[in-house]
Amino acid sequence: xKLYTSPIAPNPRRVHVFLAxxxxxxxxxxxxxxxxxxxxxxxxxxxxxxQLPVLELDDGSYLAxxxxxCRYLEGLQPDPDLLGRDxxxxxxxxxxxxxxxxxxxxxxxxxxxxxxxxxxxxxEQVPEFGEVSRRKALSRLEWLDEELCGREFVxxxxxxxADITAVCAIDFGRVVKIxxxxxxxxxxxxHATVSARPSVSAG
Amino acid sequence: xKLYTSPIAPNPRRVHVFLAxxxxxxxxxxxxxxxxxxxxxxxxxxxxxxQLPVLELDDGSYLAxxxxxCRYLEGLQPDPDLLGRDxxxxxxxxxxxxxxxxxxxxxxxxxxxxxxxxxxxxxEQVPEFGEVSRRKALSRLEWLDEELCGREFVxxxxxxxADITAVCAIDFGRVVKIxxxxxxxxxxxxHATVSARPSVSAG
Numbered sequence: 001x002k003l004y005t006s007p008i009a010p011n012p013r014r015v016h017v018f019l020a021x022x023x024x025x026x027x028x029x030x031x032x033x034x035x036x037x038x039x040x041x042x043x044x045x046x047x048x049x050x051q052l053p054v055l056e057l058d059d060g061s062y063l064a065x066x067x068x069x070c071r072y073l074e075g076l077q078p079d080p081d082l083l084g085r086d087x088x089x090x091x092x093x094x095x096x097x098x099x100x101x102x103x104x105x106x107x108x109x110x111x112x113x114x115x116x117x118x119x120x121x122x123x124e125q126v127p128e129f130g131e132v133s134r135r136k137a138l139s140r141l142e143w144l145d146e147e148l149c150g151r152e153f154v155x156x157x158x159x160x161x162a163d164i165t166a167v168c169a170i171d172f173g174r175v176v177k178i179x180x181x182x183x184x185x186x187x188x189x190x191h192a193t194v195s196a197r198p199s200v201s202a203g
Numbered sequence: 204x205k206l207y208t209s210p211i212a213p214n215p216r217r218v219h220v221f222l223a224x225x226x227x228x229x230x231x232x233x234x235x236x237x238x239x240x241x242x243x244x245x246x247x248x249x250x251x252x253x254q255l256p257v258l259e260l261d262d263g264s265y266l267a268x269x270x271x272x273c274r275y276l277e278g279l280q281p282d283p284d285l286l287g288r289d290x291x292x293x294x295x296x297x298x299x300x301x302x303x304x305x306x307x308x309x310x311x312x313x314x315x316x317x318x319x320x321x322x323x324x325x326x327e328q329v330p331e332f333g334e335v336s337r338r339k340a341l342s343r344l345e346w347l348d349e350e351l352c353g354r355e356f357v358x359x360x361x362x363x364x365a366d367i368t369a370v371c372a373i374d375f376g377r378v379v380k381i382x383x384x385x386x387x388x389x390x391x392x393x394h395a396t397v398s399a400r401p402s403v404s405a406g
Binding site: 048049063064065067068069071072074075076086087088090091092094095098099103106114124126128129132135143147 | 251252266267268270271272274275277278279289290291293294295297298301302306309317327329331332335338346350
């Protein structure tokens with residue numbers, strides 16, 4: 001297998017952390033997103049969406065989309081499981097992972113896409129929507145801080161893919177000044193716990 | 204089990220179609236989204252995100268997020284499978300389902316949220332971003348039409364959750380004048396095939 005990836009983007013980082021938790025090593029092919037190599041025809045032949053990460057399987061086929069890659073890796077190496085031991089738990093983890101994606105990650109990414117010079121000329125930027133998204137992300141960090149009052153991790157009492165999605169989104173938020181507030185004690189405690197894992201600190 | 208749902212919203216429809224494909228019947232509790240009942244404290248106690256659908260399980264717990272509900276239902280009633288027979292196929296279906304969500308459904312919903320009077324006063328509307336999203340959705344229908352040249356369904360040679368996501372998003376697109384173009388023959392053929400299924404025509 002080969003992973004088409006980047007050391008500076010949040011979705012590739014989710015897969016890096018997932019791989020490290022599984023103690024899996026995969027050959028990495030770095031795509032220079034600063035030079036927009038991901039938008040060139042050569043890369044679009046691999047993923048027409050022009051996005052990273054992409055996993056090339058041993059049969060030569062390509063698997064795009066972060067969670068599709070994670071699901072494949074979980075099948076290859078079920079232990080430690082990050083997507084749920086049974087369908088009841090898998091559904092709960094999916095709910096929390098989706099909430100981290102929809103409420104936090106997409107809002108952070110929209111703020112970045114709509115306001116940062118990195119995306120100038122790459123997408124039609126609407127800065128006003130970037131600001132709305134930034135405020136949404138900040139309000140959702142308030143909400144997540146309250147949620148984490150009652151439990152150690154995002155989806156319950158153990159580390160799962162929902163924590164990976166959340167920490168990668170929140171850490172990336174720094175580029176648009178979205179940060180955990182000093183008053184958000186539960187969120188800060190969770191962030192310190194998760195960031196101390198070798199998979200997260202290295203990823 | 205009880206499903207908190209609405210007959211007029213696209214994400215609840217995805218679960219209705221999923222249930223019908225499984226021949227599962229679940230008690231439905233209709234939440235009046237026109238009256239914003241989903242944003243009232245009574246419903247936020249069920250889902251703090253204020254969104255439909257939500258599945259109440261027999262143990263009294265609540266499961267939100269469309270795909271989390273579908274994953275639970277797939278576990279309860281694996282046949283016919285809509286999420287993949289094994290992890291290799293599950294990953295491919297997840298990739299295509301995510302593409303239908305990110306490239307089409309989210310663009311359709313953003314167009315609706317940002318421009319339609321239904322959401323006036325409910326969210327901070329940025330009409331310019333709604334227009335950008337509408338153009339994105341239309342360009343992605345062009346792309347999907349080309350993809351469907353080589354195969355019958357979105358994720359391959361059989362009906363899966365990716366088709367459910369796509370048809371519910373595209374049908375909802377009518378409210379913001381996002382429609383399949385007369386020249387998109389593959390997409391039109393796929394839409395006719397999928398819409399002829401009893402689960403889709405009734406849902």
